[in-house]
Amino acid sequence: MTKDANPRLKHAPADHPPVKPAKIGVLVANLGTPDATDYWSMRRYLNEFLSDKRVIDYPAWKWQPLLQLIILSKRPFTSGANYKTIWNNEANESPLMTITKQQVAKLREAVATRYGAEVVVEYCMRYGNPSTFDVVDRMVQQGCEKILFVPLYPQYAGATSATANDQFFRALMKQKRQPAARVAAEYFDRPSYIEALAQSVERVYPTPESRPDVLVASYHGMPRRYLMEGDPYHCQCQKTTRLLRERLGWPEGSIETTFQSVFGTEEWLRPYTVEHVAELAKAGKKNIAVISPAFSADCIETLEEIQGEICEAFEHAGGENFTYIPCLNDDDAHIAALMEVVQENLMGWIA
Known part of the structure; x- marks a missing residue:
């Protein structure tokens, strides 16, 4: 130069x-x-x-x-x-x-x-x-x-x-x-991010009649001790779920927050996704969907864990229709x- x-x-x-x-x-x-x-x-x-x-x-x-x-x-x-x-x-x-x-x-x-x-x-x-x-x-x-x-x-x-x-x-x-x-x-609470999440749900469930019995918002877990030590993650996950439900206009109870990928013997944030989907099936919720708002891209936790282990837990407990809503990935929104x-x-x- x-x-x-x-x-x-x-x-x-x-x-x-x-x-x-x-x-x-x-x-x-x-x-x-x-x-x-x-x-x-x-x-x-x-x-x-x-x-x-x-x-x-x-x-x-x-x-x-x-x-x-x-x-x-x-x-x-x-x-x-x-x-x-x-x-x-x-x-x-x-x-x-x-x-x-x-x-x-x-x-x-x-x-x-x-x-x-x-x-x-x-x-x-x-x-x-x-x-x-x-x-x-x-x-x-x-x-x-x-x-x-x-x-x-x-x-x-x-x-x-x-x-x-x-x-x-x-x-x-x-x-x-x-x-x-x-x-x-x-x-986590940015309107444009919530809007992108909502649009991903509406593409799969465009009308009230097509809604699942429950939409499970599954976030990556962490030891509960971290929450007690001041980590805001749990609270931010809960707020994301609430804002998503409000944006969709769905009633309370239609979207639930759970946590996956538990590691080790320590108590982690609950409810655990793999256990909760089985409980839903046993309670008569035969048609559920799972979304992963904490992941910006599909990965081993969504493509293998959710669509493998978590889906199997739901089906083995009597569930019939399990839908995974992909991460936002490179979606324009x-x-x-x-x-x-x-x-x-x-x-x-x-x-």
């Missing part, structure tokens, strides 16, 4: 190192995915995930021997088998990766339309690849002097939003020239809600 091509080098000496034109970055982050379904790929991914103190906060001396010697000797096999049932073999990646790429492609197009080439959009994963460290470094090398970090979690939780933020700031610690940074807040988040958080940085 010549000195004339970059006005910021106008007064620089001839031997000044190259300087990229200044840009603004938008970095969206999701949970993560293994690189493959084999034992060692699964073990690397699970080790990074389950070693995160935000996820499992037991003392290392107590947790790590159990994790390394017992859990990681067996769980990679079962988790790998589960991933194989949903794996995108054509692209050789998990559905979460495929969908995240689709989301970012649409968001990138919307950002380019609104701001032009001055704002770049990238994505990273908290666990696995592309790592937060690698992507932040690449964005800085591209000239991003300001970065907006957007965790793709509608509801805040220490084990999701906070650990993604932690990793982002760790990545900034590695940079000689740190960009200015902003972190987008959770968007979802991308519009995310673009709204981006625009609000870029205020003051760009016109």
